[in-house]
Amino acid sequence: MAEAGVRKKISVTVNGVKYEREVNVRTLLSDFLRRELGLTGTHVGCEQGVCGACTILIDGQAIRSCLTLAVQADGRSVTTIEGIGSPEQLHPIQQAFWENHGLQCGFCTPGFVISAYAFLSENPNPTDEEIREALSGNLCRCTGYQGIIKSVKAVAEKMQATAVSNTK
Amino acid sequence: MKPAPFEYLAVNSVSEAVTALQRYGPNSRIIAGGQSLMQEMNLRQTRPAFLVDINGIKELDYIRETANGLAIGALTRHRTVERSELVQKICPLLQEAVKHIAHFQIRNRGTIGGSLSHNAPGAEYGVVTRLLDAEIVAVGPDGERIIPAEKFFIGHFKTDLKPAEMVTEVRFPALSKETGYAFLEVTRRHGHIPIVSTAATLRLNPDDTVKEAHIALGNVSSKGVPYKVKAVSRLYGQKLTQDVLADLAKAIEAEVDPDPHADSEAVFVKQFSGITSRRVSELSSATYRKQVSSALSCRALNIAFQRIKGGI
Numbered sequence: 001m002a003e004a005g006v007r008k009k010i011s012v013t014v015n016g017v018k019y020e021r022e023v024n025v026r027t028l029l030s031d032f033l034r035r036e037l038g039l040t041g042t043h044v045g046c047e048q049g050v051c052g053a054c055t056i057l058i059d060g061q062a063i064r065s066c067l068t069l070a071v072q073a074d075g076r077s078v079t080t081i082e083g084i085g086s087p088e089q090l091h092p093i094q095q096a097f098w099e100n101h102g103l104q105c106g107f108c109t110p111g112f113v114i115s116a117y118a119f120l121s122e123n124p125n126p127t128d129e130e131i132r133e134a135l136s137g138n139l140c141r142c143t144g145y146q147g148i149i150k151s152v153k154a155v156a157e158k159m160q161a162t163a164v165s166n167t168k
Numbered sequence: 169m170k171p172a173p174f175e176y177l178a179v180n181s182v183s184e185a186v187t188a189l190q191r192y193g194p195n196s197r198i199i200a201g202g203q204s205l206m207q208e209m210n211l212r213q214t215r216p217a218f219l220v221d222i223n224g225i226k227e228l229d230y231i232r233e234t235a236n237g238l239a240i241g242a243l244t245r246h247r248t249v250e251r252s253e254l255v256q257k258i259c260p261l262l263q264e265a266v267k268h269i270a271h272f273q274i275r276n277r278g279t280i281g282g283s284l285s286h287n288a289p290g291a292e293y294g295v296v297t298r299l300l301d302a303e304i305v306a307v308g309p310d311g312e313r314i315i316p317a318e319k320f321f322i323g324h325f326k327t328d329l330k331p332a333e334m335v336t337e338v339r340f341p342a343l344s345k346e347t348g349y350a351f352l353e354v355t356r357r358h359g360h361i362p363i364v365s366t367a368a369t370l371r372l373n374p375d376d377t378v379k380e381a382h383i384a385l386g387n388v389s390s391k392g393v394p395y396k397v398k399a400v401s402r403l404y405g406q407k408l409t410q411d412v413l414a415d416l417a418k419a420i421e422a423e424v425d426p427d428p429h430a431d432s433e434a435v436f437v438k439q440f441s442g443i444t445s446r447r448v449s450e451l452s453s454a455t456y457r458k459q460v461s462s463a464l465s466c467r468a469l470n471i472a473f474q475r476i477k478g479g480i
């Protein structure tokens with residue numbers, strides 16, 4: 001059995017790029033992404049799992065990066081908001097947030113977009129109730145949520161329409 | 169905030185984990201899903217000197233059918249239980265309960281072993297474990313032992329686990345087809361630790377009188393353990409009429425014992441780090457929780473009854 005230590009080498013794929021770094025074991029994954037890799041799209045609100053701003057995908061599953069250690073991402077594949085879309089080419093979820101007033105200050109938005117992404121890839125045809133349940137783990141101080149729910153509904157409907165026209 | 173410094177070791181087997189816990193002593197802690205531990209460490213409420221990461225013990229992530237129910241590995245995520253067809257078939261109450269735990273992002277990481285070992289007041293898994301008299305399998309330096317739920321939970325955030333012991337499996341009995349069940353809770357916000365949680369099972373005689381009924385409640389015991397209601401025994405042989413339920417409600421209010429002092433030290437302070445604001449204390453007052461206990465218990469029995477009758 002290996003010895004416990006305070007630093008560890010990790011190899012992690014973020015948005016398709018492989019990074020090898022030595023990290024302090026107490027570094028949170030959120031801080032690793034922001035400080036070590038400069039991917040500041042992942043926001044940090046509460047650092048206690050409550051606000052959802054730091055939500056990312058790890059091997060395709062949405063999790064809180066503030067409740068995960070960077071060492072725990074060793075050998076895994078991480079997707080952050082930067083891997084979902086770019087200013088030149090917004091992801092349909094981002095486009096829908098823009099069109100439906102799904103954001104104001106934008107602090108919570110990366111977390112909402114990632115959560116919606118994970119949710120819609122598992123449940124592409126959700127009910128309103130399911131959308132609300134899925135977004136209940138993300139807090140927004142600005143919008144009052146209606147625009148966010150509308151955005152997610154709009155993408156789901158668009159995706160359904162495309163899926164139907166593709167099968168025609 | 170960020171966690172205080174610690175040393176970290178990832179292990180790949182139960183024996184490695186136990187050896188590590190022994191080697192690093194009382195200042196070492198297991199990290200499973202990290203959904204409670206990292207929260208506490210970020211808030212500097214806990215400062216373990218060593219973390220033993222058990223996420224690599226893949227053989228502890230399973231749900232199996234057994235001769236009389238289900239065996240669930242300690243590292244099984246809440247999300248896996250939520251979606252398991254086996255759980256739906258054999259112990260649907262557990263599935264109903266797990267949907268109330270946090271949000272899907274938390275359920276993707278949090279584990280059943282972690283939830284039980286943490287023993288937060290009101291935690292859904294603890295209530296169901298106690299209701300069904302589930303068994304907790306623990307492995308330590310002296311080998312394996314099986315702990316009945318009644319003995320496992322011993323106080324607020326305390327369990328019967330010895331320092332170098334870890335949970336490896338939880339065993340739930342199957343619910344028979346004739347058993348009605350329900351899980352209900354009251355929370356400040358959906359997905360947060362409940363103010364009161366309730367689980368119930370019910371079986372009827374052919375004439376609709378009660379053959380067997382059980383109710384367990386979370387966050388209403390001054391001892392800080394999931395609480396199994398004694399007053400339900402008065403239902404046996406009776407029909408669930410309004411009068412009978414009203415009588416039960418009174419008895420439950422008299423029986424449960426939410427200790428206001430223990431509460432102020434427990435879940436709310438844990439979550440909000442020293443803030444005992446008026447709003448929190450009002451919502452969680454002992455009187456309020458007594459009332460919620462009886463209301464939720466009666467409602468749960470009604471739902472269980474309707475389930476038996478095919479109404480749900």
Ligand SMILES: Cc1cc2nc3c(=O)[nH]c(=O)nc-3n(C[C@H](O)[C@H](O)[C@H](O)COP(=O)(O)OP(=O)(O)OC[C@H]3O[C@@H](n4cnc5c(N)ncnc54)[C@H](O)[C@@H]3O)c2cc1C
Pocket residue numbers: 048049050197198199200201202203204205206207242243268269270271274277278279280281282283285286288290291292293329333334335336359360361362
């Ligand atoms: C925003 C938020 C909301 C939440 N809401 C709820 C809720 O509504 N209901 C609820 O029940 N929980 C809730 N939780 C907590 C969540 O369910 C946790 O997943 C769970 O309590 C702990 O499981 P874990 O695997 O994450 O354990 P960890 O956080 O890794 O560990 C918790 C404790 O258990 C010990 N431990 C872990 N695994 C073992 C083992 N196999 N053997 C021995 N000791 C072990 C650790 O050393 C630690 O002391 C919430 C968490 C967050 C962040």
Ligand code: FES
Pocket residue numbers: 043044045046047048049050051052053054055064065066067
């Ligand atoms: S910063 Fe991670 S949930 Fe708030």
Ligand code: FES
Pocket residue numbers: 102103104105106107108109139140141142143
């Ligand atoms: S847009 Fe400002 S917090 Fe959500």
